[in-house]
Amino acid sequence: MVSSLLLMHWSTTAYSLENIDYSSAFGNEILGEGTTTTAFDVMDYGAAGNGQTDDSQAFNKAWKDVCGASTNQEVATLQVPPGKTFLLGPVAFQGPCMANTIHFQLQGTLIAPQSTSWAGDALDTWIQFSGIHNLIFDGDGKIDGQGSFWWQSCKKKTIFGTFWSCQHRPRALHFHNCNGLRLEGLTHLNSPRSHISINACQDVSISNLNIIAPEDSPNTDGIDISASSNVNIQDSRIGTGDDCVAINGGSSFINITGVDCGPGHGISIGSLGDGAYDTVQDVHVKNCNLKNTQNGVRIKTFQDASGFATNISFEHIGFDNVRNPIIIDQFYQDKSKNSKEILKAAVIEVSHVTYSDIHGTSASDRAIDLSCDDVVGCSNIVMHNINITSAVPGQNVYGFCNNTRGTATSIQPEVSCLF
Template identity: 55%
Template sequence: KYPLNMKKTWILNFSLFILQIFTSSEALDVTQYGAIGDGVTDDSQAFLKAWEIICSGAGDGQLVVPVGMTFMLQPLNFQGSCKSNPIVVQILGNLVASSKGNWKGDKDQWILFSDIEGLVVEGGGEINGQGSSWWEHKGSRPTALKFKSCNNLRLSGLTHVDSPMAHIHINQCNDVSISRLRINAPESSPNTDGIDVAASSNVIIQDCLIATGDDCIAINSGTSNIRISGIDCGPGHGISIGSLGKDGEIASVENVCVQNCNFRGTTNGARIKTWPGGSGYARKITFHGITLDNVENPIIIDQHYNNGDSDKATDDKLSAVEVS
């Protein structure tokens, strides 16, 4: 048997060890690195500095954008690969893009996460793309939030508003879960897709409210094993496969299941769109358990899609993407 004082020492040391386990994990806050959060000051460099620290393995891989603050950001690339896995980005406050007149840098996207394994982006905050100043612009317009080559990706809980172009773009990703998002833009806003998926596989999109000026969800070439459920879509252009086959593209989309979705006041419901002159296939596409209310084209398969470009709507294209 141990002496009484040795028992007390062991119990005390064990308690301190347990306490250390539960207090050693400390998330990093962007304000620790100079972010002001007044909605006017450019906080881009502070965010990049915080990301560099998190990506290197500090802060238990958790980065917090605090509630009650608004952070104005120029185009940013949160680049991997990272030592931390997973990395959890909690957006509790609001992110707002620079206006078009003050935009600096890449016009392809505003916020880019690339080459990151095990990324989680979540929270109750808002991502505002300030799109109204871009919508009449004829040139390049940025996607608000893009994920490229991010496997094991989780995105949930956020509100996305007024992107200059698509709100969310998933590209070259595998094992993706998107849930409980709100995406809003005016019905008249051009090309403001809710969620675009391209060249990706094993993607789940569920329980989202999407109201935009274009496709609520668009599944583009190179995608497979896509599950979409519990989506409230409208206004917008529906849930679309494509467009596929533009400029003679060899396109492929397969194994897409859309179920238990509601379409209200949309231009389209279930939609497949392909360009004349393309080739490839869209196969094993299923829509079931969908509700359509005041939908102009409940089900539409358009194999002569031209997106309003009459110069490309020629009748001499013999090839087409096979739909089955």
């Protein structure tokens, strides 16, 4: 039970929304003009904001009031003020909530503890939101996972040569079953593992994010999407030690537009499979630029799996010194796990993939690599208006393909099996 003293800190404020577009990515209005919102400031719940005191309890108390507030089906806002740094241990913000829309307004900085001891073996998330529909998480604040302590664990092998401590690192920010989610304007730094994870969410809009981690930070994906649909990512800058965006199994109708990626491992479909049935469909990547990345646009599937990846397009893509600009890899292996002694034929079918208006430079001589498996292969692969040259003056590039069926027009380098 929240004390009456805490309840006295509630305040109702009419916020001006003239310069903020809170319409959802798919046209459903979330906040209308003149919306009145009930605001809860974490400082009123005992948060210190000094970057040293654990403020987890204050955030949990504030969240209880935010989620339980009755605001005539309008908006309840949790405010994290500017100019302060809030140290948080693992926190879970759970719904459902009373208000039609929950607004988490981050203007300060959230930081994780500078230690790997707080998580324990079973915990895989630092900050989690679950079961909260029409959640808006925005502001000009920062989320700093302080992952360098965790990354060191990836350099320590057990006696058997596996990376157990490395595998138990937490992701920074996880959303589960949050339909109508909006993420906008935030800066995400140095997650121990992936920065943002989206799972089992529908109608999601992500825009104007800045996600940053060192190039050698392991598995620090920018945005991971799984089991989600109608996700729109746009106008964001992502530079990490792994995939800028990874689209995993059970995802459909994903649009990625205006993303600058690098460093990192590129924009990836997958990995798919790993002994499971996986599907991805209707993914469209457009108007994106990749610079100094290990891969460009990639589809990766494990062997000994089942499912499909279909109706995928990569259009208007620019490469600058990208090591593997265009790649389909149906022989993918996770190097952080023990390899299978016997690799079976892949049965995840890759089909109806279009590459169009793609230009730039490759850091390796193999600019196009379509490594499809020997049994199922890849079908209906379409390439048009592609021009990739070497980033090294005077060096040639080439295209490679295996068991790939489709068409190619106006492409350089040529891919012989598509003609």
